[in-house]
Amino acid sequence: MPNATRRLALASVLIAASAGAQAQNKQEELEQVDVISTTPFEGSEVDANRYPANVQSSTAEDIERTDPVNMVEFLNTELGSVHINDAVNNPFQPDLKYRGYVASPLLGLPQGISVYQDGVRVNEPFGDTVNFDLIPQAAIADIDLLPGSNPLFGLNTLGGALNIKTKTGFSHPGLQAEAYGGDFGRYGGHVSVGGNSGNFGWLFLVQGMEEDGWRDFSDSEVLQLFSKLSHIDAGGETHLSITAADNTLRGNGAVPRRLAEERGREQVFTYPDETSPEMLMVNLRGVRDLDDRMSLAWGGYYRKSDIDTFNGDGSEFEDCAEELPAQAGNLCEEEEGSDEPPEVVEDPNGEPIPAGADTLGGTQNTSSNEQEGWGVNLQLKTPGLIGGELTTGLTYDAGDSDFASQQEVARLTAERGTVGSGFFVGESFTRVNVDNSNIGAFFLHRAPLTPDLEWTLGGRFNRTEITLNDRTPAFATEPGNSLDGDHHFSRLNMTSGLAWEVSRQLTFFGSVGQSSRAPSPLELTCANPEAPCRLPNGFVDDPPLEQVVATTIEVGARGGTRNLAWRTAAFHAVNEDDIIFISAGNRFEGFFDNVGDTRRQGVELGMEWRVMPTVRLSADYTYLNAEFRDSFRVNSPNHPNREPNPAEPDEGQAAESAQQVNSGDRLPLVPEHIFKLGADWEASDRLRLGVDVVGNGDQIFRGDESNTDSETIDGFAIVNLRGEISVTSAVSLFARVNNVFDTDYETFGVYGESDEVLDGPQFEDAFRFIGPGAPRGIWGGVRVAL
Structure with missing residues (x-):
């Protein structure tokens, strides 16, 4: 099936159009057969038409056609059921959402998508986060987005798996170079050189980007390196790749909606907010044919990442004079809505920190996270029962993380920057070492029940061990709040599916699968409601959390002709013992907890239509219903509908900030409607033009789990244009x-408190913060291929 990953139409129209085309072209076949991997490793490829779920695939050519700044922009523009929440407001740090599940670089989010690069799971050991800026887009050869709770892709594959394969000197020989520049002070490009001498291949690539950013104080630099040496012969292939990155990303996060409306959407609340990731990954993989029907795939890797953060924020500290006169002149910590007296803030030596011009108004939160990961895998493919194929495998992955954080009091400048x-x-100092190990054993059996009907049965056993070693200084902890702990999680997850290929123009499919994720070390260090932590900078003792187990049922159909490819699917996914972060009653502290079941279900429709040889249309629509299925109470101290304190009605403080979440309430930051439209026109042999429309419906603010706020994050649709003209056979512009229309829109929303940083009565009830979308931006460049 041609790349049918971006497509919208009503199901009846799609099926009718397909049926009409079949009547006229009974012998017509699709132009190509897409091949995808059923496991993260080489040697598990199958015809995508035989896969029992609504898989989407893209190639390097698809990425180049759309000219994205990075891989995430491509996924958001081109793949169905994908959208982003831009919480950080940096193009390389969005929260990628698929069917309501997230893969994000932010610590503390419930990661529900596993991401693989050439067989290596790149979810980080400490928080299962995904740093997309460490994956060089120009090195990508193929991307498969596999939906559902697929246990074969291991931990965190609750909603899906993103499987990335990189280029080789065999697949992409020659010199390829690109340079571009334009708005937001953004310029960048890449150069790659690849080739082969028959059996040996090589590819070397460097990619970089710098920008000032469209918001204030938001400049970033990205540098990525990739190289691969390959050997291919009649019996198999071996690849050694090295990926490296050294980036500085500045994204100053959400801004009060009222500030954006009054002073401009480029405004930031406080700054700086900087993340500096460095990464080195060495990956050795191979696959050998043992005979005509047997093959052995193997691999080993080492990955090291160092991620430093520096965040300038507002302060929860104030002069003790008003609430604790005996300590006037020292800093005290606010205790909103509490009858307890404020606490004096002490330094690491136990001395009070003085209140003055240099210590009031701001804080600087810094952290470092040094993570190492390594692992090996074996995968054997043999003949199966009734003429089928059996794939079995073993994996071992280990990780070591050293996390450290601290908080410095600071002052705010007139532009709301911080000066330490x-x-x-003293109590902000956190030091913790984490050892992770994951053992997996899996199998997948594909059995042709008839020439047209194929049954798959698979499963994976996971054994996860997490050891926490508390290295926090004694002055920063209270007795009994040690982070030390040993946690063990084991589970066997299964999957089964059917694919009925009625013809090359029509396939029906259905599947059911389970997958799980163990609580991340981050969540385990912050799971005690009696001792809440300051995310992500401070952790306390670690009562156990339950594993999250997701079950997905999916049915659908796909098909088409040479000129029209369509797909449709319905899915129903339930998470048991889902984990969310719950505020402890003020805006600074909280804890992770299992809150019962959540559900994500919906319908996907898509098509790609070659109207004529020079015109291609595509569309995608997803209806997505994501909701809580169990009731619970959650604190939301900055919720606009929080109850006022009867003792101080003019202060707007919360006597009771708890909100009741009921079964059926929508999950925050998940739209009910997601749509994509695209058109490409090959105006001539030299000129290609394209347009994309990307949009989604409204979303619930984070913090409004109770769905009681009358306002939501508005839905939107934005239009993008692109074009390319060939100057010569090797050079194009x-x-x-x-x-295009400079639409004001938001992709993210959260509650916060702005009046302690911003002056003016208009900010006293400005609780709604937004992640504004970028304004119109224009870039141009040159591309060379030799």
């Missing part, structure tokens, strides 16, 4: 215009 005072808050 040299005084550090390209341009892209994002958000």
Whole structure:
């Protein structure tokens, strides 16, 4: 089936169009057969038409056609059921959402998508996070987005798996270079050189980007390196790849909606907010044919990442004079809505921190996270029962993380930047070492029940061990709040599916699968409601959490002709013992907890239509219903509908910030409607033009789990244009215009408190913060291929 991954139409129209085309072209076949991997490793490829779920695939050519700034922008523009929440507001740090599940670089989010690069799971050991800026887009050869709770892709595959394969000197020989520049002070490009001498291949690539950013104080630099040496002969292939990155990303996060409306959407609340990831990954993989029907795939890797953060924020500290006169002149910690007296803030030596111009108004939160990961895998493919194929495998992955964080009191500048005072808050110091190990054993049996009907049965056993070693200084902890702990999680997950290929123009499929994720070390260190932590900078003792187990049922159909490819699917996914972060009653502290079941279900429709040889249309629509299925109470101290304190009605403080979440309430930050439209026109042999429309419906603010806020994050649709003209057979010029109509839109929303940083009565009830979408941007460049 041609790349049918971006397509919308009503199901009846799609099926009718397909049926009409079949009547006229009974012998017509699709132009190509897409091949996908059923496991993360080489040697498990199958015809995508025989896969029992609504898989989507893209190639390097698809990525180049759309000229994205990175892989995530491509996925958001081109793949169905995908959208983003831009919480950080940096193009390389969005929360990628698929069917309501997330893969994000932010610690503390419930990661529900596993991401693989050439067989290596790149979800980080400490929080299962995914740093997309460490994956060089120009090195990508193929991307498969496999839906559902697929146990074969291991932990965190609750909603799906993203399987990335990189280029080789065999698949992409020659010199390829690209340079571009334009709005937001953004410029960048890449150069790659690949080739082979028959059996030996090589590919070397460097990619980089710098920008000032469209928001204030949001400049970033990205540098990525990739190389691969390959050997291919009649019996198999071996690949050694090295990926490296050294980036500095600045994204200053959500901004009060009222500030954006009054002073401009480029405004930031506080700054700086900087993340500096460095990464090195060495990956050795191979596959050998043992005979005509047997093959052995193997691999081993080492991955090291160092991620430093520096966040300038507002302060929860104030002069003790008003609430604790005996300590006037020292800093005290606010205790909103509490009858307890404020606490004096002490430094690591136990001395009070003085209140003054240099210590009031701001804080600087810094952290470092040094993570190492390594692992091996074996996968054997042999003949199965009734003429089928059996794939079995073993994996071992280990990780070591050293996390450290601290908080320095600071002052705010007139532009709401922070300047450190040299005084550090003693209780903010956190040091923890984490050892992870994951053992997996899996199998997949594909059996042709008839020439047209194929049954698959698979499963994976996971054994996860997490050891926490508390290295926090004694002055920063209270007795009994040790982070030390040993946690063990084991589970066997199964999957089964059917694919009925009525013809090459029509396939029906259905599947059911289970997958799980163990609580991340981050969640385990912050799971005690009696001792809440300051995310992500401070952790406390670690009562156990339950594994999250997801079950997905999916049915659908796909098909088409040479000129029309369509697909449709319905899915129903339930998470048991889902984990969310719950506020402890004020805006600074909280804890992770299992809150019962959540459900994500919906319908996907898509098509790709070659109207004529020079015109291609595509569309995608997803209806997505994501909701809580169990009732619970959650604190939301900055919720606009929080109850006022009767003792101080003019202060707007919360006497009771708890919100009741009921079964049926929508999950925050998940739209009910997601749509994509695309058109490409080959105007001549030299000129290609394209347009994309990307949009989604409204979303619930994070913090409004109770769905009681009358306002939501508005839905939107933005239009992007692109074009390319060939100057010679080797040189082309390209341009892209994002958000052509300069639409104001938001992809993220959360509650916060702005009046302690912003002056003016208009900010006293400005609780709603938004992640504004980028304005119109125009870029152009040159591409060379030799």
